[in-house]
Amino acid sequence: xxxxxxxxxxxxxxxxxxKNITNVIQRGMHWAEGPEIEEFEKTLxxxxxxxxxxxxxxxxxxxxxxxxxxxxxxxxxxxxPSFTFVSTANAALMVKAKPKFVDIETETYGMNPEKLKxxxxxxxxxxxxxxxxxxxxxxxxxxxxxxxxxQILIEDAAESLGAEINSKKIGSFGDASIFSFxxxxxxxxxxxxxxxxxxxxxxxxxxxxxxxxxxxxNYFLSTNKPEYIQLGYNWRMSxxxxxxxxxxxxxxxxxxxxxxxxxxxxxxxxxxISEITLPPEPKNFKHAYQLYSILTxxxxxxxxxxxxxxxxxxxxxxxxxxxxxxxxxxxLQKNSNLKVTEEISSRILSLPMYPNMTxxxxxxxxxxxxxxxxxNTKQI
Numbered sequence: 001x002x003x004x005x006x007x008x009x010x011x012x013x014x015x016x017x018x019k020n021i022t023n024v025i026q027r028g029m030h031w032a033e034g035p036e037i038e039e040f041e042k043t044l045x046x047x048x049x050x051x052x053x054x055x056x057x058x059x060x061x062x063x064x065x066x067x068x069x070x071x072x073x074x075x076x077x078x079x080x081p082s083f084t085f086v087s088t089a090n091a092a093l094m095v096k097a098k099p100k101f102v103d104i105e106t107e108t109y110g111m112n113p114e115k116l117k118x119x120x121x122x123x124x125x126x127x128x129x130x131x132x133x134x135x136x137x138x139x140x141x142x143x144x145x146x147x148x149x150x151q152i153l154i155e156d157a158a159e160s161l162g163a164e165i166n167s168k169k170i171g172s173f174g175d176a177s178i179f180s181f182x183x184x185x186x187x188x189x190x191x192x193x194x195x196x197x198x199x200x201x202x203x204x205x206x207x208x209x210x211x212x213x214x215x216x217x218n219y220f221l222s223t224n225k226p227e228y229i230q231l232g233y234n235w236r237m238s239x240x241x242x243x244x245x246x247x248x249x250x251x252x253x254x255x256x257x258x259x260x261x262x263x264x265x266x267x268x269x270x271x272x273i274s275e276i277t278l279p280p281e282p283k284n285f286k287h288a289y290q291l292y293s294i295l296t297x298x299x300x301x302x303x304x305x306x307x308x309x310x311x312x313x314x315x316x317x318x319x320x321x322x323x324x325x326x327x328x329x330x331x332l333q334k335n336s337n338l339k340v341t342e343e344i345s346s347r348i349l350s351l352p353m354y355p356n357m358t359x360x361x362x363x364x365x366x367x368x369x370x371x372x373x374x375x376n377t378k379q380i
Contacts, residue, residue, distance in 0.1 A: 002315075004315045005313030005361075005364065006313065006352045006357075006361045007315050007352060008316065009184040009352070009353065010354040010357075011188055011354070012251075012355040012356045014247075016247040016250065016251070020246055020247045024240050025240070032220060033218045033219065033220055033221070033239065035239075036239050036243045036246060037236075037239060040053075040055060040242040040243075040245045040246050040249065041053040041054065041194070044194060044245075045196060047169070047249065048169045048171045049172050050172050050177075050197060050198055051198045051200070051203075052196065054196075054203060054207055054210060055192065055193070055194045055245075056193040056194060056195065056210055056235045057191060057193065057238075057241075058180065058192065058193045058235075059087065059178055059180025059182065059192075059193035060087040060090075061193055061235040062178040062179065062193035062195045063087055063091035063156070064094050064095070065195060065206050065233075066091075066176050066195055066202075067092065067094065067097070067126075068095060068205075069202050069206050069209060070126065070176075070202070072097045073095065073097065074096040074097070075096075076092075076097040076098065076124075077097070077121060077123040077125060077126075078091075078092035078097050078099050078128060079111075079116065079120065079124055079126070079128065080092070080099050080100070080102070080129075080156075081102060081103075081104050081110070081130050082103075082324040082336070083104050083130070083132065083320055083322060083323075083345060084132070085158065085320060086323050086326065088128060088156050089323045089329065091128075099333075101323070101333070102115045102116050103337070103338045103339065103341055104132075104338075104340050105138070105340065106280075106344070107138070107280055108132065108135050108136065108138060108280060108285070109137075109280070109293075109344060110129055110130060110132055110135075110138060111127075111130065111137055111142060113145060120145075125151065126151060127152070127153050128154045128155075128156055131155065131156065131157050131159060131170050132160075132291075133160075133279070133289070133290055133292075133319065133350070134163055134186060134289045135160065135163060135280065135281065136163050136164070136165045136170050136286075139155065139170070140165065140173070143174070153175050154174050154175065154177065154178065155170065155176075157170050157177045157178065158179060158180035158182075158185070159180070159185065159186075159290040159291065160290065161185070161187050162186055162187075162253070162255075162256045162286075162288040163285075164285070165284060165286070167286075175197065175199065176196065176197040177195070177197070178193060178194065178195055178196075179193060179194045179196070181193060185290060186252070186255060186290045187248045187249060188244075188248065189237075189244045189245045190241065192241050192242075192245065208230055208232055209230075209232050209235070210232065210236055211235075213232030214228055214229075215227040255355045259288065259289040259354070259355055260287070260288075260289055262292075262354075263287070265362050265366075266292060266366060269366040272370075273369065273373050275296065275297050275301070275373055276296065277294060277295035277296075289353055291350045292350060292351045292352070293319060293348050295347045295348055296349060298346070299346040301376065302346070302348070304376065305369070305372055306318075308372045309351075309365075309368055309369075312364070312368045314351075314352065314364065314368055316349050316351050318345070318349060318350070319350045321345055322338065322341050324336045324338060324341075351365060
């Protein structure tokens with residue numbers, strides 16, 4: 001394992017996290033289906049100002065469960081961006097539907113509403129935009145298009161818990177939303193995910209799907225005969241995981257404010273380099289900075305910068321390589337016209353970003369980038 005001087009992400013842990021985990025462990029029971037799960041769900045729903053939250057063991061499970069709950073079937077078209085993690089597109093394939101890729105725009109790196117309009121056909125059933133890196137996409141415009149065309153709208157908000165448009169939280173715009181709590185997310189439980197919605201019907205379906213299609217409440221505390229009324233899976237979140245989620249959620253605004261503070265420092269320094277495009281943040285949009293992603297002039301320079309950062313012990317990563325260009329998806333679809341996606345992906349580089357970055361870590365990042373561009377300006 002490489003020991004980075006500055007890793008891509010690091011989790012801020014405090015005594016509340018330790019206390020919550022310890023309480024569950026020392027209780028000696030209810031490590032599965034404990035009361036912390038429902039408390040986490042209720043608290044997250046209140047934070048997002050939605051009616052319901054169903055936790056899952058991952059963001060991918062949340063995507064899959066939502067597809068099943070909406071009865072997405074064979075040959076239904078699911079409209080998604082390619083500039084995303086592979087699960088967004090794969091969720092459609094999990095229910096034998098067809099992911100249909102739409103290009104992104106350059107103001108938020110999210111789904112392009114104008115391209116979306118042209119992509120909708122009679123086979124289209126569901127639109128799933130992605131809020132990239134902690135920044136909301138143009139979800140208001142996309143929601144209007146979805147309503148006009150009678151499409152289900154699911155927000156893939158895996159990376160953007162706490163992001164806002166006009167003080168309205170991401171995850172409260174669509175018919176449903178999914179979140180991920182993986183290790184590098186704004187709120188992390190190590191692994192985990194959630195579905196949020198205002199639909200009672202969807203909420204009940206997701207609860208059945210995540211736990212074997214079982215109708216009764218807490219399986220481990222009930223002596224009643226279990227009733228299985230549909231096919232389901234074992235996608236439940238553990239109690240220990242939910243306990244971490246609660247303590248992390250209680251300090252979510254602190255975590256986001258620290259990320260924004262660090263991003264502001266990087267912005268103030270890196271804006272001096274004309275060859276770099278800083279992360280966008282349109283007016284009235286609030287960026288949660290799950291990632292801090294810059295653009296370089298071209299792919300060659302991006303790759304050289306990444307190599308230079310690595311040589312100095314600084315981790316960086318490309319988020320994302322286009323899904324439609326992966327070997328698996330190239331077998332399924334050909335001739336995708338996603339010029340902006342491919343252009344942005346060829347130039348983007350995510351730098352270290354986490355709440356507890358030190359002044360020394362931040363300084364090492366921007367000074368290393370300064371050093372690189374001073375030596376390489378002739379190549380641009």
